[in-house]
Amino acid sequence: MKKLGVFTSGGDAPGMNACIRAVVRTALKAGIEVYGIRRGYAGMIEGDIIPMDRQSVSNILQLGGTILRSARSQAFRTEEGRARARAKLAEQGISHLVAIGGDGTFTGARIFLKEYPELSIVGVPGTIDNDLYGTDFTIGYDTAINTAMRAIDNIKDTANSHDRVFFVEVMGRDAGFIALRTAIATGAEAVLLPEAPTSIEGLVNTLRWNYEHKKTSSIVIVAEGDDAGGAFDIARQVKEQLPECAYRVTVLGHIQRGGSPTCQERVLASQLGMEAVRALQEGSSGIMVGQVCQKITYTPLEKAVKHHNQIDKNLLNMVSLLA
Ligand code: F6P
Secondary structure, eight states, rough: EEEEEEEEEEEOOOOOHHHHHHHHHHHTTTTTTTEETTTHHHHHHHTTHHHEEEEEETTOOOOOOOOOOOOOOGGHHHHHHHHHHHHHHHTTTEEEEEEEEEEHHHHHHHHHHHTTTTTTEEEEEBOOTTTTTTOOOOOOOHHHEEEEEHHHHHHHHHOOOOOOOEEEEOOSOOOOOOOOHHHHHTTTTEOOOTSSSOOHHHHHHHHHHHHTTTOEEEEEETTTTTTTTHHHHHHHHHHHHOSSSEEEEEEEEEGGGOOOOOHHHHHHHHHHHHHHHHHHHTTSSEEEEEEETTEEEEEEHHHHHHSSOOOEEEEEEEHHOOO
């Protein structure tokens, strides 16, 4: 391997910069030239490719976002787009890639590899959603849950003062990992996730019981992708059946995606970035590097994308048990 390309794609996640830094510095130390591909697959198609040296990743470890920027490319979903991307890589003599992203990024990488098997691609899990199989934690998740936790702590103060029920929507279009952890960490009264069918009646009963037992403020955490709807929708449905309570809705949104990565995040991102380069040096391709029980693991991209980690039922039961 003489030249390596690195890119971030899909939703950005805190820790991506730490990962880029690790990729660049590991590769340079091994005598490999490194190129940054900006704006993910979109930039690859346009040939937005820049050489990277030690200085280009100085002082970025602590920054949220991604210095390489990110995008969700529609053009890369087409055969023509991928052919253009392949040609741009060939122009630069890049045959090895580190792809930092989530399921969309890895799905793109799998198709790309099927069409151009002469390429080598190793994925690094970078998404706040933690919804990839083959790693206990994805880059971005720890920071996102800490950001959400602090925001919900603030909401609890005002919820208590005014005896209100708050519906707090957290990110997670297809997965409830952010919702579940933040619910436990903030002592929420209920959590609604896409992985568990939501019963509005059950939720109303819980809130009614709280109300009748002088617990006049409650926090309900709603994952963005819950089957019963978003936080506004759920609040409306509950209010119809329990009009005596006062309700407010907060959507935390993209504040969960930004911010300086936690210590755990920076360490994980650095480890996985370094391991991705090592995996390519060993001749691996079509895999994602992850960390399971503190050990580095390689998982085929297909498996990482298709077999999401399961929600821990014990953790889910804990929410209502401890509320
Ligand atoms: O990166 C994952 C994620 O944050 C999801 O939880 C969320 O649904 C989605 O991205 C939102 O993405 P965007 O704002 O880029 O459309």
